[in-house]
Amino acid sequence: MRRHPSFVLVVLACVLAIGVTAVWLQAQTAKEPDTVLMKRATIGVVTFEHKLHAHDRKAACETCHHPARPGMPMKTPHQACSTCHVAKPAAPMKTSNRDAFHDALARKGVCIDCHIELNAKAATKVVAPVRCATCHIKEKA
Ligand code: HEC
Ligand code: HEC
Ligand code: HEC
Protein backbone atom coordinates (compact mmCIF):
# COMPACT_ATOMS: atom_id res chain seq x y z
CA MET A 1 0.00 0.00 0.00
CA ARG A 2 1.34 3.44 -0.97
CA ARG A 3 1.40 6.10 1.73
CA HIS A 4 0.67 9.73 0.97
CA PRO A 5 3.96 11.74 1.00
CA SER A 6 2.67 14.01 3.79
CA PHE A 7 2.12 10.92 5.98
CA VAL A 8 5.80 10.03 5.55
CA LEU A 9 6.73 13.61 6.44
CA VAL A 10 4.61 13.51 9.61
CA VAL A 11 6.27 10.25 10.65
CA LEU A 12 9.74 11.73 9.98
CA ALA A 13 8.85 14.86 11.97
CA CYS A 14 7.74 12.70 14.91
CA VAL A 15 10.93 10.66 14.83
CA LEU A 16 12.97 13.90 14.77
CA ALA A 17 10.96 15.41 17.64
CA ILE A 18 11.51 12.28 19.77
CA GLY A 19 15.24 12.40 19.01
CA VAL A 20 15.52 16.08 19.93
CA THR A 21 13.57 15.50 23.15
CA ALA A 22 15.86 12.59 24.09
CA VAL A 23 18.97 14.75 23.56
CA TRP A 24 17.36 17.61 25.51
CA LEU A 25 16.43 15.27 28.40
CA GLN A 26 19.99 13.94 28.43
CA ALA A 27 21.28 17.52 28.74
CA GLN A 28 18.83 18.20 31.60
CA THR A 29 19.95 15.12 33.49
CA ALA A 30 22.49 15.74 36.22
CA LYS A 31 25.50 13.47 36.36
CA GLU A 32 25.43 10.70 38.94
CA PRO A 33 27.56 11.95 41.85
CA ASP A 34 30.45 10.00 43.44
CA THR A 35 30.17 11.51 46.92
CA VAL A 36 27.46 13.91 48.14
CA LEU A 37 28.11 16.20 51.10
CA MET A 38 24.68 16.71 52.65
CA LYS A 39 24.91 19.76 54.87
CA ARG A 40 21.35 20.68 55.79
CA ALA A 41 21.18 19.18 59.29
CA THR A 42 22.64 21.46 61.97
CA ILE A 43 23.79 18.40 63.93
CA GLY A 44 26.35 17.64 61.22
CA VAL A 45 27.24 16.86 57.62
CA VAL A 46 26.38 13.47 56.12
CA THR A 47 29.02 12.23 53.69
CA PHE A 48 26.95 10.04 51.42
CA GLU A 49 28.99 7.73 49.18
CA HIS A 50 26.59 7.66 46.24
CA LYS A 51 28.79 5.66 43.86
CA LEU A 52 29.61 3.03 46.50
CA HIS A 53 25.95 2.64 47.47
CA ALA A 54 24.47 2.61 43.97
CA HIS A 55 27.13 0.45 42.33
CA ASP A 56 29.57 -1.44 44.60
CA ARG A 57 26.84 -2.08 47.22
CA LYS A 58 24.25 -2.54 44.49
CA ALA A 59 21.42 -0.53 46.05
CA ALA A 60 18.80 -0.13 43.29
CA CYS A 61 18.24 3.45 42.13
CA GLU A 62 14.52 3.14 42.98
CA THR A 63 15.30 2.35 46.62
CA CYS A 64 15.93 6.09 47.06
CA HIS A 65 14.78 7.79 43.85
CA HIS A 66 11.00 7.25 43.78
CA PRO A 67 8.94 7.95 40.62
CA ALA A 68 7.15 11.30 40.12
CA ARG A 69 4.01 11.73 42.23
CA PRO A 70 0.65 13.01 40.91
CA GLY A 71 0.81 16.76 40.44
CA MET A 72 4.54 16.89 41.10
CA PRO A 73 6.54 15.98 38.00
CA MET A 74 10.29 15.39 38.21
CA LYS A 75 12.41 17.98 36.40
CA THR A 76 15.05 15.29 35.81
CA PRO A 77 14.77 11.50 36.23
CA HIS A 78 16.81 11.49 39.46
CA GLN A 79 16.09 14.98 40.75
CA ALA A 80 17.85 15.91 44.00
CA CYS A 81 15.62 15.06 46.98
CA SER A 82 16.25 18.43 48.62
CA THR A 83 14.65 20.36 45.73
CA CYS A 84 11.24 18.99 46.83
CA HIS A 85 11.78 17.82 50.40
CA VAL A 86 12.52 20.88 52.51
CA ALA A 87 12.76 21.40 56.28
CA LYS A 88 9.19 22.75 56.60
CA PRO A 89 7.21 21.50 53.59
CA ALA A 90 4.21 23.55 52.38
CA ALA A 91 0.87 21.71 51.89
CA PRO A 92 0.00 19.47 50.10
CA MET A 93 3.59 18.17 50.50
CA LYS A 94 3.96 16.33 53.81
CA THR A 95 7.36 14.65 53.76
CA SER A 96 10.05 16.90 55.23
CA ASN A 97 13.71 16.65 54.23
CA ARG A 98 14.42 14.59 57.35
CA ASP A 99 11.46 12.26 56.75
CA ALA A 100 12.68 11.67 53.20
CA PHE A 101 15.68 9.90 54.78
CA HIS A 102 14.62 8.74 58.25
CA ASP A 103 12.06 9.27 61.05
CA ALA A 104 12.65 11.42 64.14
CA LEU A 105 14.57 8.74 66.05
CA ALA A 106 16.28 7.29 62.97
CA ARG A 107 14.65 3.89 63.59
CA LYS A 108 13.30 3.61 60.06
CA GLY A 109 13.43 5.25 56.66
CA VAL A 110 15.14 5.08 53.27
CA CYS A 111 18.66 5.31 54.74
CA ILE A 112 18.03 3.34 57.93
CA ASP A 113 16.04 0.22 56.98
CA CYS A 114 18.85 -1.29 54.93
CA HIS A 115 21.51 -0.43 57.53
CA ILE A 116 19.50 -2.07 60.32
CA GLU A 117 18.90 -5.16 58.20
CA LEU A 118 22.61 -5.38 57.35
CA ASN A 119 23.70 -4.98 60.95
CA ALA A 120 21.25 -7.62 62.10
CA LYS A 121 22.87 -10.07 59.69
CA ALA A 122 26.41 -9.24 60.83
CA ALA A 123 26.85 -11.36 63.94
CA THR A 124 29.85 -9.62 65.47
CA LYS A 125 30.20 -5.97 64.57
CA VAL A 126 28.08 -3.02 63.48
CA VAL A 127 28.79 -2.28 59.83
CA ALA A 128 26.48 0.52 58.69
CA PRO A 129 25.66 3.68 60.69
CA VAL A 130 22.32 3.90 62.49
CA ARG A 131 23.14 6.45 65.20
CA CYS A 132 22.79 10.21 64.62
CA ALA A 133 26.43 11.03 65.20
CA THR A 134 27.82 8.26 63.02
CA CYS A 135 26.04 9.70 59.96
CA HIS A 136 25.93 13.40 60.89
CA ILE A 137 29.54 14.31 61.56
CA LYS A 138 30.25 17.66 63.18
CA GLU A 139 32.71 19.53 60.98
CA LYS A 140 36.04 20.29 62.58
CA ALA A 141 36.41 23.97 63.41
C1 HEC B 1 20.91 4.86 48.82
C2 HEC B 1 20.16 5.89 48.14
C3 HEC B 1 20.43 6.17 46.68
C4 HEC B 1 20.60 5.25 45.66
C5 HEC B 1 20.54 3.73 45.73
C6 HEC B 1 20.82 6.03 44.45
N1 HEC B 1 20.79 7.36 44.75
FE1 HEC B 1 21.09 8.88 43.43
N2 HEC B 1 21.06 10.23 44.98
C7 HEC B 1 20.78 9.92 46.29
C8 HEC B 1 20.91 11.11 47.10
C9 HEC B 1 20.68 11.19 48.59
C10 HEC B 1 21.29 12.16 46.23
C11 HEC B 1 21.54 13.62 46.61
C12 HEC B 1 20.23 14.34 46.65
C13 HEC B 1 20.30 15.69 47.30
O1 HEC B 1 21.39 16.29 47.37
O2 HEC B 1 19.25 16.14 47.74
C14 HEC B 1 21.37 11.56 44.88
C15 HEC B 1 21.69 12.26 43.73
C16 HEC B 1 21.66 11.72 42.45
C17 HEC B 1 21.86 12.48 41.23
C18 HEC B 1 22.14 13.99 41.15
C19 HEC B 1 20.85 14.75 41.15
C20 HEC B 1 21.05 16.24 41.07
O3 HEC B 1 20.30 16.90 40.32
O4 HEC B 1 21.93 16.76 41.75
C21 HEC B 1 21.73 11.61 40.17
C22 HEC B 1 21.83 11.92 38.70
C23 HEC B 1 21.46 10.30 40.75
N3 HEC B 1 21.42 10.41 42.13
C24 HEC B 1 21.26 9.15 40.00
C25 HEC B 1 21.18 7.87 40.55
C26 HEC B 1 21.16 6.63 39.76
C27 HEC B 1 21.18 6.56 38.24
C28 HEC B 1 21.11 5.60 40.67
C29 HEC B 1 21.18 4.10 40.40
C30 HEC B 1 22.29 3.64 39.58
C31 HEC B 1 21.09 6.18 42.01
N4 HEC B 1 21.11 7.55 41.89
C32 HEC B 1 21.02 5.46 43.19
C33 HEC B 1 20.45 8.69 46.78
C34 HEC B 1 20.55 7.50 46.10
C1 HEC C 1 9.83 16.27 42.29
C2 HEC C 1 9.74 16.30 43.73
C3 HEC C 1 10.36 15.17 44.54
C4 HEC C 1 11.66 14.72 44.51
C5 HEC C 1 12.80 15.20 43.64
C6 HEC C 1 11.77 13.69 45.52
N1 HEC C 1 10.56 13.53 46.14
FE1 HEC C 1 10.15 12.24 47.66
N2 HEC C 1 8.17 12.77 47.59
C7 HEC C 1 7.63 13.74 46.77
C8 HEC C 1 6.18 13.77 46.95
C9 HEC C 1 5.20 14.70 46.25
C10 HEC C 1 5.88 12.77 47.92
C11 HEC C 1 4.47 12.36 48.39
C12 HEC C 1 4.26 12.49 49.86
C13 HEC C 1 4.11 13.89 50.39
O1 HEC C 1 3.14 14.60 50.07
O2 HEC C 1 4.99 14.30 51.15
C14 HEC C 1 7.16 12.18 48.31
C15 HEC C 1 7.31 11.19 49.27
C16 HEC C 1 8.50 10.69 49.74
C17 HEC C 1 8.64 9.80 50.87
C18 HEC C 1 7.52 9.31 51.78
C19 HEC C 1 7.13 7.91 51.50
C20 HEC C 1 6.43 7.78 50.21
O3 HEC C 1 6.94 7.02 49.37
O4 HEC C 1 5.40 8.46 49.96
C21 HEC C 1 9.98 9.52 50.99
C22 HEC C 1 10.64 8.61 52.01
C23 HEC C 1 10.67 10.26 49.94
N3 HEC C 1 9.73 10.97 49.20
C24 HEC C 1 12.03 10.25 49.76
C25 HEC C 1 12.70 10.90 48.70
C26 HEC C 1 14.12 10.79 48.44
C27 HEC C 1 15.10 9.99 49.29
C28 HEC C 1 14.37 11.54 47.31
C29 HEC C 1 15.69 11.70 46.58
C30 HEC C 1 16.47 10.49 46.31
C31 HEC C 1 13.10 12.13 46.89
N4 HEC C 1 12.12 11.71 47.75
C32 HEC C 1 12.93 13.00 45.81
C33 HEC C 1 8.32 14.55 45.90
C34 HEC C 1 9.66 14.40 45.57
C1 HEC D 1 20.50 -1.13 50.14
C2 HEC D 1 21.23 -0.88 51.36
C3 HEC D 1 21.61 0.54 51.76
C4 HEC D 1 20.86 1.69 51.70
C5 HEC D 1 19.45 1.87 51.17
C6 HEC D 1 21.67 2.74 52.29
N1 HEC D 1 22.87 2.23 52.70
FE1 HEC D 1 24.40 3.26 53.60
N2 HEC D 1 25.51 1.59 53.69
C7 HEC D 1 25.19 0.38 53.11
C8 HEC D 1 26.33 -0.52 53.20
C9 HEC D 1 26.40 -1.95 52.66
C10 HEC D 1 27.35 0.19 53.88
C11 HEC D 1 28.76 -0.31 54.21
C12 HEC D 1 28.82 -1.04 55.50
C13 HEC D 1 30.22 -1.56 55.74
O1 HEC D 1 31.11 -0.74 55.94
O2 HEC D 1 30.40 -2.77 55.65
C14 HEC D 1 26.80 1.51 54.16
C15 HEC D 1 27.52 2.51 54.81
C16 HEC D 1 27.10 3.81 54.97
C17 HEC D 1 27.89 4.88 55.62
C18 HEC D 1 29.29 4.75 56.22
C19 HEC D 1 30.33 5.27 55.26
C20 HEC D 1 30.37 4.45 54.00
O3 HEC D 1 29.71 4.84 53.02
O4 HEC D 1 31.00 3.38 53.98
C21 HEC D 1 27.11 6.02 55.55
C22 HEC D 1 27.46 7.41 56.06
C23 HEC D 1 25.87 5.66 54.88
N3 HEC D 1 25.88 4.32 54.55
C24 HEC D 1 24.85 6.55 54.61
C25 HEC D 1 23.68 6.23 53.94
C26 HEC D 1 22.66 7.20 53.57
C27 HEC D 1 22.74 8.69 53.86
C28 HEC D 1 21.66 6.52 52.94
C29 HEC D 1 20.38 7.07 52.36
C30 HEC D 1 20.50 8.15 51.36
C31 HEC D 1 22.05 5.11 52.91
N4 HEC D 1 23.28 4.98 53.50
C32 HEC D 1 21.28 4.07 52.38
C33 HEC D 1 23.97 0.04 52.56
C34 HEC D 1 22.89 0.89 52.38
Ligand code: HEC
Ligand atom coordinates in the same frame (compact mmCIF):
# COMPACT_ATOMS: atom_id res chain seq x y z
C1 HEC E 1 22.12 6.65 57.88
C2 HEC E 1 22.51 8.02 58.10
C3 HEC E 1 21.72 8.91 59.03
C4 HEC E 1 21.46 8.68 60.38
C5 HEC E 1 21.83 7.48 61.22
C6 HEC E 1 20.74 9.86 60.84
N1 HEC E 1 20.57 10.75 59.80
FE1 HEC E 1 19.64 12.54 59.89
N2 HEC E 1 19.79 12.76 57.90
C7 HEC E 1 20.53 11.94 57.06
C8 HEC E 1 20.55 12.51 55.72
C9 HEC E 1 21.25 11.94 54.52
C10 HEC E 1 19.81 13.71 55.80
C11 HEC E 1 19.59 14.76 54.70
C12 HEC E 1 20.63 15.88 54.93
C13 HEC E 1 20.61 16.96 53.87
O1 HEC E 1 19.67 17.05 53.08
O2 HEC E 1 21.59 17.75 53.83
C14 HEC E 1 19.33 13.83 57.17
C15 HEC E 1 18.54 14.88 57.62
C16 HEC E 1 18.28 15.14 58.94
C17 HEC E 1 17.57 16.31 59.45
C18 HEC E 1 16.90 17.39 58.60
C19 HEC E 1 17.83 18.55 58.29
C20 HEC E 1 17.06 19.66 57.56
O3 HEC E 1 16.87 20.71 58.15
O4 HEC E 1 16.65 19.46 56.43
C21 HEC E 1 17.57 16.22 60.82
C22 HEC E 1 16.97 17.22 61.78
C23 HEC E 1 18.27 14.98 61.15
N3 HEC E 1 18.69 14.36 60.02
C24 HEC E 1 18.48 14.55 62.44
C25 HEC E 1 18.95 13.27 62.78
C26 HEC E 1 18.91 12.71 64.12
C27 HEC E 1 18.44 13.48 65.36
C28 HEC E 1 19.41 11.44 64.03
C29 HEC E 1 19.48 10.39 65.13
C30 HEC E 1 18.25 10.15 65.87
C31 HEC E 1 19.77 11.21 62.64
N4 HEC E 1 19.47 12.34 61.92
C32 HEC E 1 20.32 10.05 62.14
C33 HEC E 1 21.15 10.78 57.42
C34 HEC E 1 21.15 10.19 58.68
